[in-house]
Amino acid sequence: MTQEEIKLALRGTLIHAPAAGDIEVLQDALIAVDNGGRVAAVSGPGQPDYGKLEHMAREAGKLEVLSAGEYLLPGLVDTHVHAPQWPQLGKALDRPLDEWLMNYTFPLEARYADTDFARRVYENLVHTLVANGTTTAMYYATIHLEASTRLAEICLEKGQRALVGKIAMDNPDQCPDYYRDASTGQGLDDTQNFIEQVQGMPGNSHGLVLPVVTPRFIPSCTDEMLQGLGEIATRTGCHVQTHCSEGDWEHAYVLERCGKTDTLSLDGFGLLTPQTVLAHCNFIDDDDMGVIKERETGISHCPLSNLYFSNAVFPAREALDRELQVGLGTDIAGGANPGILHNCEMAVTASRAREDGVNADLGATERGTPGARIDFREAFWMATAGGGEALGLKVGKFLKDYAFDAIVVDTSVADTNLIIWEEMDTGDDILQKIVYNAERRNITRVWVQGEQVKN
Amino acid sequence: MTQEEIKLALRGTLIHAPAAGDIEVLQDALIAVDNGGRVAAVSGPGQPDYGKLEHMAREAGKLEVLSAGEYLLPGLVDTHVHAPQWPQLGKALDRPLDEWLMNYTFPLEARYADTDFARRVYENLVHTLVANGTTTAMYYATIHLEASTRLAEICLEKGQRALVGKIAMDNPDQCPDYYRDASTGQGLDDTQNFIEQVQGMPGNSHGLVLPVVTPRFIPSCTDEMLQGLGEIATRTGCHVQTHCSEGDWEHAYVLERCGKTDTLSLDGFGLLTPQTVLAHCNFIDDDDMGVIKERETGISHCPLSNLYFSNAVFPAREALDRELQVGLGTDIAGGANPGILHNCEMAVTASRAREDGVNADLGATERGTPGARIDFREAFWMATAGGGEALGLKVGKFLKDYAFDAIVVDTSVADTNLIIWEEMDTGDDILQKIVYNAERRNITRVWVQGEQVKN
Numbered sequence: 089m090t091q092e093e094i095k096l097a098l099r100g101t102l103i104h105a106p107a108a109g110d111i112e113v114l115q116d117a118l119i120a121v122d123n124g125g126r127v128a129a130v131s132g133p134g135q136p137d138y139g140k141l142e143h144m145a146r147e148a149g150k151l152e153v154l155s156a157g158e159y160l161l162p163g164l165v166d167t168h169v170h171a172p173q174w175p176q177l178g179k180a181l182d183r184p185l186d187e188w189l190m191n192y193t194f195p196l197e198a199r200y201a202d203t204d205f206a207r208r209v210y211e212n213l214v215h216t217l218v219a220n221g222t223t224t225a226m227y228y229a230t231i232h233l234e235a236s237t238r239l240a241e242i243c244l245e246k247g248q249r250a251l252v253g254k255i256a257m258d259n260p261d262q263c264p265d266y267y268r269d270a271s272t273g274q275g276l277d278d279t280q281n282f283i284e285q286v287q288g289m290p291g292n293s294h295g296l297v298l299p300v301v302t303p304r305f306i307p308s309c310t311d312e313m314l315q316g317l318g319e320i321a322t323r324t325g326c327h328v329q330t331h332c333s334e335g336d337w338e339h340a341y342v343l344e345r346c347g348k349t350d351t352l353s354l355d356g357f358g359l360l361t362p363q364t365v366l367a368h369c370n371f372i373d374d375d376d377m378g379v380i381k382e383r384e385t386g387i388s389h390c391p392l393s394n395l396y397f398s399n400a401v402f403p404a405r406e407a408l409d410r411e412l413q414v415g416l417g418t419d420i421a422g423g424a425n426p427g428i429l430h431n432c433e434m435a436v437t438a439s440r441a442r443e444d445g446v447n448a449d450l451g452a453t454e455r456g457t458p459g460a461r462i463d464f465r466e467a468f469w470m471a472t473a474g475g476g477e478a479l480g481l482k483v484g485k486f487l488k489d490y491a492f493d494a495i496v497v498d499t500s501v502a503d504t505n506l507i508i509w510e511e512m513d514t515g516d517d518i519l520q521k522i523v524y525n526a527e528r529r530n531i532t533r534v535w536v537q538g539e540q541v542k543n
Numbered sequence: 544m545t546q547e548e549i550k551l552a553l554r555g556t557l558i559h560a561p562a563a564g565d566i567e568v569l570q571d572a573l574i575a576v577d578n579g580g581r582v583a584a585v586s587g588p589g590q591p592d593y594g595k596l597e598h599m600a601r602e603a604g605k606l607e608v609l610s611a612g613e614y615l616l617p618g619l620v621d622t623h624v625h626a627p628q629w630p631q632l633g634k635a636l637d638r639p640l641d642e643w644l645m646n647y648t649f650p651l652e653a654r655y656a657d658t659d660f661a662r663r664v665y666e667n668l669v670h671t672l673v674a675n676g677t678t679t680a681m682y683y684a685t686i687h688l689e690a691s692t693r694l695a696e697i698c699l700e701k702g703q704r705a706l707v708g709k710i711a712m713d714n715p716d717q718c719p720d721y722y723r724d725a726s727t728g729q730g731l732d733d734t735q736n737f738i739e740q741v742q743g744m745p746g747n748s749h750g751l752v753l754p755v756v757t758p759r760f761i762p763s764c765t766d767e768m769l770q771g772l773g774e775i776a777t778r779t780g781c782h783v784q785t786h787c788s789e790g791d792w793e794h795a796y797v798l799e800r801c802g803k804t805d806t807l808s809l810d811g812f813g814l815l816t817p818q819t820v821l822a823h824c825n826f827i828d829d830d831d832m833g834v835i836k837e838r839e840t841g842i843s844h845c846p847l848s849n850l851y852f853s854n855a856v857f858p859a860r861e862a863l864d865r866e867l868q869v870g871l872g873t874d875i876a877g878g879a880n881p882g883i884l885h886n887c888e889m890a891v892t893a894s895r896a897r898e899d900g901v902n903a904d905l906g907a908t909e910r911g912t913p914g915a916r917i918d919f920r921e922a923f924w925m926a927t928a929g930g931g932e933a934l935g936l937k938v939g940k941f942l943k944d945y946a947f948d949a950i951v952v953d954t955s956v957a958d959t960n961l962i963i964w965e966e967m968d969t970g971d972d973i974l975q976k977i978v979y980n981a982e983r984r985n986i987t988r989v990w991v992q993g994e995q996v997k998n
Contacts, residue, residue: 175964178979179972181891182918216960336907371903395892400903400910424888424979426960433879436636437850441901446893447912448826448855452791455855457902463637505671505881505983509630517634524633524879527982528960 089120089128089144095538096121096492097145100154102130103519104162104486105469108408111516114486118142119160121492125538130486157500157508159518162484163223163493163536164428165475167388168329168367168417171227171239171252172197172206174213176421185335185397190264193421197230198267206235210242213420217248218541220427221531223493224249224475224483226329226365226388226417228302231255231269233278233285240286244297247541249493251327251479253302254282256317262307269313276316283324296537298327305331306342306353318358327479328359329388332366335399339371351376360385365478367417368393369407370400377410386413386478389470391434393419401438404470405460415475416467428471432523435467464523465516496533497522506530544575544583544599550993551576551947552600555609557585558974559617559941560924563863566971569941573597574615576947580993585941612955612963614973617939618678618948618991619883620930622843623784623822623872626682626694626707627652627661629668631876640790640852645719648876652685653722661690665697668875672703673996675882676986678948679704679930679938681784681820681843681872683757686710686724688733688740695741699752702996704948706782706934708757709737711772717762724768731771738779751992753782760786761797761808773813782934783814784843787821790854794826806831815840820933822872823848824862825855832865841868841933844925846889848874856893859925860915870930871922883926887978890922919978920971951988952977961985 098121102114114132118141122128131138145151154160173193180192200206217225225243229236229252236254243250256279258269269275279301286292286299301321303309309317321328332350333339339350346353351372354360362384369387372380380387387407394401407414416431417423423431439462445455476484483493499508499518506525508518522530534542553576557569569587573596577583586593600606609615628648635647655661672680680698684691684707691709698705711734713724724730734756741747741754756776758764764772776783787805788794794805801808806827809815817839824842827835835842842862849856862869871886872878878886894917900910931939938948954963954973961980963973977985989997 175967177962178976179968181975181979182916182920212962216962219958220960392892395895395899395901399899399907401896401901403903437847438896438901440850441856441893441896444854446850446856446896446901448858449912452854457904465637503674503984505675507630507632507667507671512630513634520636521633524636527984529958529982529984 089122091144091148093122093128094120094145094148094150095123095125097141097151098154098160099142099151100158100160102160102486105465105473106485106487108469108474109465111465111468111519113516119486120145121538125492127486127488127490127492129488154496157498159497159499161495161497162472162486163495163534164221164471165224165415165479165484166217166222166418166428167226167365167386167415167475167478168390169225169227169420171210171213172200172230173421174209177426178424181396181424194264194267200230200232200235203235203238206238207242210239214242214246214248216426218246218534219531220528221495221534222428223495223534223536224479224481226251226300226479228253228255228329231257231267233282236282237285240297241289244289244292247536247539249296249483249536251298251300252286253300253329254278255302255304256313257304257308258313259308259310272310272313272316275313276320279317279320283326300327300329303330303359305338306346306350307338314357314359321361322358326363328361328364330354330359330366332369333371334368335370335397349373349376351379355379355383363480367419368398368402370394370398370402377407377412381410381412384413386415388417388478389414389435390417390419390423390431391438392425392431393423394438397422401442403460404435404439404462408462408466413474413477414470415478416470427528429523429526432464432467432471435470436462436464464520468519468523492535492538494535495531497526497530498532499530501530501532504529544577546599546603548577548583549575549600549603549605550578550580552596552606553609553615554597554606555613555615557615557941560920560928561940561942563924563929564920566920566923566974568971574941575600576993580947582941582943582945582947584943609951612953614952614954614977616950616952617927617941618950618989619676619926620679620870620934620939621672621677621873621883622681622820622841622870622930622933623845624680624682624875626665626668627655627685628876629664632881633879636851636879649719649722655685655687655690658690658693661693662697665694669697669701669703671881673701673989674986675983676950676989677883678950678989678991679934679936681706681755681934683708683710683784686712686722688737691737692740695752696744699744699747702991702994704751704938704991706753706755707741708755708784709733710757710759711768712759712763713768714763714765727765727768727771730768731775734772734775738781755782755784758785758814760793761801761805762793769812769814776816777813781818783816783819785809785814785821787824788826789823790825790852804828804831806834810834810838818935822874823853823857825849825853825857832862832867836865836867839868841870843872843933844869844890845872845874845878845886846893847880847886848878849893852877856897858915859890859894859917863917863921868929868932869925870933871925882983884978884981887919887922887926890925891917891919919975923974923978947990947993949990950986952981952985953987954985956985956987959984
């Protein structure tokens with residue numbers, strides 16, 4: 089590359105997870121970003137191009153050197169966010185799921201017919217997620233075309249990479265009268281219009297914000313809707329998102345109505361593609377995993393939410409062993425925390441609960457699922473590169489041609505619980521401490537596609 | 544009370560949990576603190592003494608009015624902290640327990656023979672816990688008399704209410720050569736000396752810092768040591784702390800060695816008193832619960848740590864239903880977070896894991912323990928008043944004659960994830976949001992016994 093082609097170069101300690109379970113700590117490395125916001129080169133001391141690159145970046149006035157205590161990590165990827173539920177975060181978690189949905193969630197989602205309300209909430213949400221280091225987020229909006237488009241515009245304004253879906257839900261048996269698509273045809277038309285509006289947003293020619301075909305989940309959609317959405321997905325090549333085998337009720341409902349599992353049913357509707365992300369998948373079986381792998385479909389693991397509303401925890405160990413594409417999701421507001429790092433911690437914690445079990449009344453051999461644990465390295469991979477794979481986007485790793493989506497974690501920020509003891513913390517200890525104790529305040533800078541979005 | 548007797552008065556919204564499951568939100572209330580640092584009066588608008596008290600406090604120049612967005616809560620009580628493990632927080636959680644102990648924890652604890660090292664770590668720890676709103680902490684130090692006394696001094700210097708124990712561990716079968724009491728007699732003498740040193744510390748005449756008789760746990764102590772410690776506890780009336788039925792290995796070891804459960808064995812050694820706190824108790828049975836209730840012994844529930852190293856989760860629901868005295872513990876560093884609010888969230892989360900189960904391969908009816916959930920109200924009670932009861936201290940409630948140990952949570956602090964929507968969040972929503980999303984930064988002021996220790 090030439091001096092003019094450098095948009096930005098950073099020198100410092102880089103930490104990323106190029107593969108599940110594999111952490112690379114690159115000390116005093118240099119990363120150069122091109123004018124398209126992509127990683128142009130990553131080089132370490134002693135490598136042939138290191139001195140030349142550094143010299144060139146310095147000459148161009150584009151070199152930033154990280155301070156002691158600062159670490160450059162890939163930006164965090166949140167593969168499952170219910171944007172309209174943002175005001176509900178941390179509320180009514182003590183209510184049963186049906187009450188939570190019917191008395192809190194659906195009435196709240198219905199309010200987004202009011203686009204001023206939508207703008208107010210969505211600006212707060214996107215700002216908060218970026219501040220927490222979420223450089224890519226996959227959002228469910230509501231059934232409302234206009235408010236859903238607002239969310240896409242706000243992501244673009246704030247520079248967050250986003251995948252946004254207008255929700256489709258038309259089944260009168262399962263959706264309240266006051267909150268469902270006016271008709272199947274209207275829901276499909278709105279989905280098609282939404283896709284065009286997002287793709288045509290001024291300033292979105294590079295596709296920073298992508299539209300997503302979004303059946304809420306099988307129970308809330310008619311077969312006709314699911315079929316129609318499958319056709320739209322095929323025709324447009326757009327991403328797809330939906331919930332899959334989340335809890336006992338849903339899993340049983342789909343088996344009863346469709347005669348097969350969520351996974352196989354969605355596949356039958358043409359909704360399992362390499363651009364699809366299935367949220368939860370707690371009750372998928374071996375055959376389901378096989379189909380998901382074959383279709384190169386992604387999974388969004390939402391560990392905190394699993395422990396509240398899903399009746400079980402996603403088998404993350406088994407999914408990683410089968411090399412599925414698994415990212416992490418906050419599942420706002422079913423998961424009551426906006427941080428993907430917090431969900432990294434929870435992914436490990438939930439896997440430990442699976443491994444050992446939780447019920448002391450059972451004997452040790454009946455209680456758990458031996459070998460079910462994952463560790464912080466695997467959770468961090470899911471939070472970054474795994475999320476990128478699930479979404480089919482080149483984000484989450486410091487590799488040439490990947491988008492430069494990155495965060496600086498500053499362990500020297502005062503008044504936080506992230507405390508490094510220099511003489512005692514070595515190797516990937518620092519990453520483990522970041523996973524367990526970094527706070528929003530420690531995330532001091534955030535870039536998306538080479539543009540700084542938190543300063 | 545007279546004007547001269549007022550040390551401090553605050554007017555604003557008070558939230559506390561006077562009983563398990565029962566949250567009181569006192570709007571625009573007035574709380575007056577006497578010169579001894581105790582609550583002298585709590586009054587609400589319309590109550591007879593409200594106007595008089597406010598006038599008197601204002602005249603005395605002692606009235607502070609909380610701003611909009613500020614809430615006064617009881618100080619948080621952490622009933623289980625391994626102080627020397629502080630540098631290990633968030634490290635090696637991926638290692639098996641025996642490796643975690645033998646390769647990390649014991650070598651680290653052995654370093655506290657160096658009192659300079661001890662001072663450096665302990666100052667950082669106590670500062671951090673206070674900053675997180677922990678007004679009372681019950682600490683295990685190490686086997687070292689001098690370093691353990693240092694910890695007590697640091698708590699006193701920083702104004703944190705603390706209960707500190709020099710660890711006793713003398714069983715050569717279970718403790719490494721480099722880290723155990725030189726002999727049973729030495730361990731007992733050091734315990735006795737430690738008690739006297741802490742009680743005699745200059746400035747400690749009111750007993751802000753209390754010594755604790757601390758057998759690490761049955762496996763690491765000989766019967767002679769346990770018997771001797773029981774006698775010291777009886778003679779001095781001091782607090783006692785130890786681990787009880789934490790995991791499968793320990794539970795089985797004690798059954799094998801003593802022929803009865805941890806609880807009954809400790810009782811036999813004279814170690815179950817109203818001043819005793821038993822950490823974990825995950826595997827206690829119905830009879831154990833009965834004895835614990837009869838002895839008025841406290842329990843420290845450490846939910847985050849449970850999910851990593853305990854093979855099961857403490858039956859919090861059952862313990863609350865039996866009206867046991869249960870507080871929360873971080874179990875630093877087995878629990879990788881210094882915040883009691885985080886452990887509030889985890890107490891709810893762990894109870895949900897118990898209720899529904901986590902293993903999707905089991906049928907819904909075999910998977911969980913129906914009715915096992917607790918909610919944020921009960922968790923918050925454990926974090927405050929329950930902890931006070933477990934310790935036998937009048938802390939954790941805004942009631943006359945209780946110590947004024949309190950925190951201000953400021954929901955208006957910028958750049959945090961605690962977001963209140965005024966028109967949507969009512970009643971105890973704000974407390975639930977605090978439990979799930981308050982960060983260290985939101986805790987802007989902390990008082991212990993009427994003295995402000997974080998500003």
